[in-house]
Amino acid sequence: MAGGRGRKAARKTHSMTQRKIIGEDTAYAMPPSSHRKELTEVGRGTPMGELMRRYWHPVATIKDATSIPKRIRMLGEDLVLFRDGQGRPGLVYARCAHRGTTLYYGKVEERGIRCCYHGWLFDVEGRCLEQPCEPELGIKHRNGVRQPWYPVREHYGLIFAYMGPPEKMPELPRFECLEQLSDGEFIDVDDRSIGTQGDVIMPCNWLQHFENVADPYHVPILHGSFTGSHFTNSTTQMPLDAEFAITTRGVEVRTRRPMEDGRILFRISEAVLPTVRAVANPFAPRLDEPVTALGWVMPIDDTHFRIYTAGRTREKGVLFPVPESVRRNFRNAPSWFDMTEEERRARPGDWEAQTGQGPITLHSEEHLATSDVGLVMVRRLFDEQLRAIASGEDPINVSFDPGTAPTKLSSGNWTTYPPSTGAAE
Amino acid sequence: MRQRAAVAGKTAYSRPSPTYLRELTEVGRGTPMGELMRRYWQVIALSRDTTGTPRKIRLLGEDLVLFRDGQGRPGLFHARCTHRGTTLYYGKVEERGIRCCYHGWLCDVEGHCLEQPCEPDSGARFRDKVREPWYPVEKRYGLIFAYMGPSPKIPVLPRQSSAKSRFATRGGLSCRAFASK
Numbered sequence: 033m034a035g036g037r038g039r040k041a042a043r044k045t046h047s048m049t050q051r052k053i054i055g056e057d058t059a060y061a062m063p064p065s066s067h068r069k070e071l072t073e074v075g076r077g078t079p080m081g082e083l084m085r086r087y088w089h090p091v092a093t094i095k096d097a098t099s100i101p102k103r104i105r106m107l108g109e110d111l112v113l114f115r116d117g118q119g120r121p122g123l124v125y126a127r128c129a130h131r132g133t134t135l136y137y138g139k140v141e142e143r144g145i146r147c148c149y150h151g152w153l154f155d156v157e158g159r160c161l162e163q164p165c166e167p168e169l170g171i172k173h174r175n176g177v178r179q180p181w182y183p184v185r186e187h188y189g190l191i192f193a194y195m196g197p198p199e200k201m202p203e204l205p206r207f208e209c210l211e212q213l214s215d216g217e218f219i220d221v222d223d224r225s226i227g228t229q230g231d232v233i234m235p236c237n238w239l240q241h242f243e244n245v246a247d248p249y250h251v252p253i254l255h256g257s258f259t260g261s262h263f264t265n266s267t268t269q270m271p272l273d274a275e276f277a278i279t280t281r282g283v284e285v286r287t288r289r290p291m292e293d294g295r296i297l298f299r300i301s302e303a304v305l306p307t308v309r310a311v312a313n314p315f316a317p318r319l320d321e322p323v324t325a326l327g328w329v330m331p332i333d334d335t336h337f338r339i340y341t342a343g344r345t346r347e348k349g350v351l352f353p354v355p356e357s358v359r360r361n362f363r364n365a366p367s368w369f370d371m372t373e374e375e376r377r378a379r380p381g382d383w384e385a386q387t388g389q390g391p392i393t394l395h396s397e398e399h400l401a402t403s404d405v406g407l408v409m410v411r412r413l414f415d416e417q418l419r420a421i422a423s424g425e426d427p428i429n430v431s432f433d434p435g436t437a438p439t440k441l442s443s444g445n446w447t448t449y450p451p452s453t454g455a456a457e
Numbered sequence: 458m459r460q461r462a463a464v465a466g467k468t469a470y471s472r473p474s475p476t477y478l479r480e481l482t483e484v485g486r487g488t489p490m491g492e493l494m495r496r497y498w499q500v501i502a503l504s505r506d507t508t509g510t511p512r513k514i515r516l517l518g519e520d521l522v523l524f525r526d527g528q529g530r531p532g533l534f535h536a537r538c539t540h541r542g543t544t545l546y547y548g549k550v551e552e553r554g555i556r557c558c559y560h561g562w563l564c565d566v567e568g569h570c571l572e573q574p575c576e577p578d579s580g581a582r583f584r585d586k587v588r589e590p591w592y593p594v595e596k597r598y599g600l601i602f603a604y605m606g607p608s609p610k611i612p613v614l615p616r617q618s619s620a621k622s623r624f625a626t627r628g629g630l631s632c633r634a635f636a637s638k
């Protein structure tokens with residue numbers, strides 16, 4: 033046997049004496065790579081950071097605001113969330129206005145949060161109420177200091193924060209699908225990043241996920257043919273057709289697929305700017321009603337995000353019910369958390385595909401095709417909003433009128449397309 | 458004890474800031490040594506570790522994926538899929554090449570795109586215009602060699618007479634055993 037392999041090696045060696053000729057375009061010729069900073073980076077003073085700071089964003093669930101300070105990182109800023117003894121939530125910059133230790137080590141009291149170092153006490157809007165090491169508790173100077181703070185509101189079971197210019201603070205966003213409840217329904221929340229198919233905090237840029245909402249074509253591959261259906265057999269088929277449109281609120285994607293009972297499933301998903309994913313349950317257990325749950329993609333910083341979800345349900349803790357017939361195939365598979373690295377490699381999902389694009393994807397290397405039209409629209413719409421705020425206009429989906437009606441979305445699993453609710457003029 | 462202690466000569470305080478020879482050590486794309494290294498065939502793996510399961514390779518500062526297609530041909534790619542950049546480490550190896558997990562583009566070992574299943578006619582109109590960044594690889598002495606340099610400068614894969622004779626007489630000798638001799 034050893035001799036046989038030796039002969040084979042010798043033969044090959046002989047045939048290799050000729051110099052190999054290759055074309056010009058190996059990976060050596062690749063130009064240097066870059067990402068689109070203005071679309072992805074969200075820190076203070078960046079274009080997208082400024083756009084994001086024109087909106088209310090969920091940063092926690094209402095249960096996260098307690099007398100124990102909680103670290104929140106949002107848009108690249110380190111903050112501390114707490115709830116004072118009077119029940120008011122407060123969101124403050126983590127560094128104490130005195131000499132900068134973190135208020136994460138603070139103690140929450142009736143009137144606010146007290147810094148551990150020299151005991152300054154701040155209320156939920158950052159006013160300094162006490163400086164115990166100063167004469168008369170700092171009565172002369174304390175009004176001159178303010179702990180940097182952000183306004184917060186409790187809404188749909190979530191804590192929303194507004195981190196932008198005060199004069200541009202819009203009304204809280206409201207959605208009809210979260211306000212019109214039928215019998216027995218209530219609003220529940222989920223903070224485990226439904227839609228990432230993996231860990232709660234995803235180590236990549238938020239846009240990689242948000243534009244995926246407008247990418248129906250990854251479904252039949254990644255969730256379908258690649259390693260077997262992740263959802264129901266009908267929702268992971270190649271769509272019969274797909275339509276894409278820029279609407280008054282974002283990008284709408286319509287797909288049609290045959291269902292097992294012979295009917296056609298008309299499915300609509302929406303990417304609502306800046307970060308709302310209106311994606312109906314891919315198990316499609318309830319037809320012909322508006323999307324039951326909305327997810328907010330929370331850009332923690334340029335290379336991390338998570339998702340908060342609020343939805344109507346009849347069962348506590350179940351925002352995306354899985355029918356028993358599918359549960360047998362799908363839920364018996366190991367959960368992402370129980371999978372080994374090798375199992376995740378062999379059965380990739382959204383978590384792998386999106387983190388696989390790197391911490392921030394490299395747009396210069398992309399080759400977009402016709403099936404990418406949805407995310408091209410998402411990027412174009414963001415470009416328009418960046419131009420709008422740069423020229424002093426207000427961006428899409430902000431309202432300053434308290435009387436504004438809740439937004440009615442088209443998203444859902446339908447047996448025929450509903451009338452469009454957001455056609456762009 | 459009240460006298461000032463004097464120290465002779467310079468202490469470590471006054472040492473200059475150290476430097477290293479960048480041009481001899483750094484091997485990334487576009488660096489002098491990187492360019493030199495890219496004029497040679499580099500060993501990247503054992504042939505027997507090159508299989509139908511994609512393998513991460515990091516070489517000269519580049520993230521690559523190595524696999525062997527169903528016809529036995531080894532392929533070495535830039536790890537990022539040329540479509541929208543997810544890593545081909547999560548790809549599936551087939552008879553004709555490797556298929557990306559995200560939208561299913563299939564590329565052969567030289568990076569030619571063979572299928573784009575989400576495009577009309579599987580991308581018949583467009584797929585020839587894209588090429589997954591790839592490097593030529595050759596198998597010899599039970600090893601996989603890769604050439605990462607400019608195409609016109611590709612040299613002949615070097616032959617080592619001593620290694621050749623060992624392998625000619627003791628074929629199948631593993632790299633590890635070879636190294637320990």
Ligand code: FES
Pocket residue numbers: 128129130131132133147148149150151152
């Ligand atoms: S650092 Fe907070 S009170 Fe001094």
Ligand code: FES
Pocket residue numbers: 538539540541542543557558559560561562
């Ligand atoms: S990212 Fe590879 S096929 Fe789309």
Ligand SMILES: [Fe+2]
Pocket residue numbers: 250251255382
């Ligand atoms: Fe997905």
